[in-house]
Amino acid sequence: MACVLVFRRPRWSLDLVLKALAVAVCYYVAGRLGLMGQLVIEGVIVTPVWPPTGLALAALLVFGVGVWPGIALGSLLVIASLTTPQLPTLITVAGNTAAPLCACLLLHRVGFRLDVSRLRDGIALVFLGGLGAMAISATAGVAPQVWTGGLSPGQFWSVWLAWWVGDAMGVLLVTPLLLVLSLGAGRFPRRRWKEAVCLGLAALVIVPVAVLSPTSMLFLVFPLLIWAALRFQLAGSMLCALVASVLTTYAANTRVGAFSGLSGIEIMVKLQAFNGAAALTALLLSSLVTEQRATRRSVQSACNELAVLLEHLAVGENPADPSAPSVRDVDEARKPTTRHFPRT
Known part of the structure; x- marks a missing residue:
């Protein structure tokens, strides 16, 4: 049975607070790991793959939107480990929180399945969760630096593109793996x-x-x-x-x-x-x-059901009769039997 994303209104409880704190800690750890692969583009530190975005989206899909404060706290801790937080920092934190939230809501809108068991789920994760929603975090991260004079207007698009692709790669590489592990479907x-x-x-x-x-x-x-x-x-x-x-x-x-x-x-x-x-x-x-x-299994099951129905109709039985043999009974009857004769 496929697991479908269900949107629930968050209700604050101790369990939800603990989950939010766990998300904040994991976000910070993932951020520090992501900074190990940082590159400098136009004087700005960017990461080719930003794992916290993938972790944040997976946490929202699995635990619900109520853990968003953990994402905001984790983002603030990562930025505070690099520089002193200022007013533009709050805009960046808001963008880092809003991007996975929007991705989660968009995926909910199109009926995204957590096990990514359909091609449409993969396409939705790429275009809605990755390429679409991550434009929010890239814009919120680069625009304040242009406003404050940290970047010239001519540097905006090159830095924005690097930031956007890094966040999108975090979603495409990290989110599916975490979803599979959370569902135990990786066996x-x-x-x-x-x-x-x-x-x-x-x-x-x-x-x-x-x-x-x-x-x-x-x-x-x-x-x-x-x-x-x-x-x-x-x-x-x-x-x-x-x-x-x-x-x-x-x-x-x-x-x-x-x-x-x-x-x-x-x-x-x-x-x-x-x-x-x-x-x-x-x-x-x-x-x-x-x-x-999955389609092949469904077709095979339908063929088995049809074969049983045809056998019932051939012998004049009513398939809706409770006393009629089931698919399992017919399959057992089809198996060859071995007779043992006593030795003389």
């Missing part, structure tokens, strides 16, 4: 553990070679993403995409491998292009595979 049959180990070993070998090689070989990552999406759906593909993004961001910060000899703008463009392509491939392909498998 796979035990018979596939050998294949999972092979996929992990292949990722540990291929991803560093593709990223750290002096020759640009980032395309080698995409066969791994396709393999993970086809066999392990969202959990496997998003985990591979996140690992590849982290290692690629490290290579971009140290200017090695595929990013050696590039300027700051070129590094940002190349890194964001790779992160975006990897996230879209993993998210949309895995949601498409999950939807097709």
Whole structure:
């Protein structure tokens, strides 16, 4: 049964306050981790992937909109760890809180499922949750710096684009993985553990070679993403995409491998292009595979029901009769029986 996002009016309680505080702590930790991969664009610190936005959206989808104060508190703590909070800081905090809130409400409007089991869920997460709503946080973060003179008007769009893409990548890479883990849908049959180990070993070998090689070989990552999406759906593909993004961001910060000899703008463009392509491939392909498998199971179930109905009609029975055999009874009757004869 698919899990559908349900919008509830928040009711303040001790449990909700504790959840909000937990979200604030996780937001701060994710922010500090995200700052480890920071880049300087036009004199402003930006991050190619900003994990707190993905964590904030996942928290709102799972716990409800009542945990929004935790997002605001976590955002304020992250900014306070970098500089002294001022009036523009409050605008940035408001934008960082409003963006995931708007994303949550938009996803609720289109009937988003938390397990991202349909292609439409993946598309909604990309365009509504990531690209659409994150324009709010980018605008609220860059505009105050232009108003206060920290940035010139000519620098607005370059910094805004870097900020917007970083927030969107946080949603596309972090939110699906957290949703899958929260629903416990990341489990796979035990018979596939050998294949999972092979996929992990292949990722540990291929991803560093593709990223750290002096020759640009980032395309080698995409066969791994396709393999993970086809066999392990969202959990496997998003985990591979996140690992590849982290290692690629490290290579971009140290200017090695595929990013050696590039300027700051070129590094940002190349890194964001790779992160975006990897996230879209993993998210949309895995949601498409999950939807097709669910459709196949539904069709198989309908075929079984139709076969039982036809058998009932062939022998003149009423399918609505409670005494009529069920699908399970017919399946058991179809199984071959083995007779044992005594030895003479």
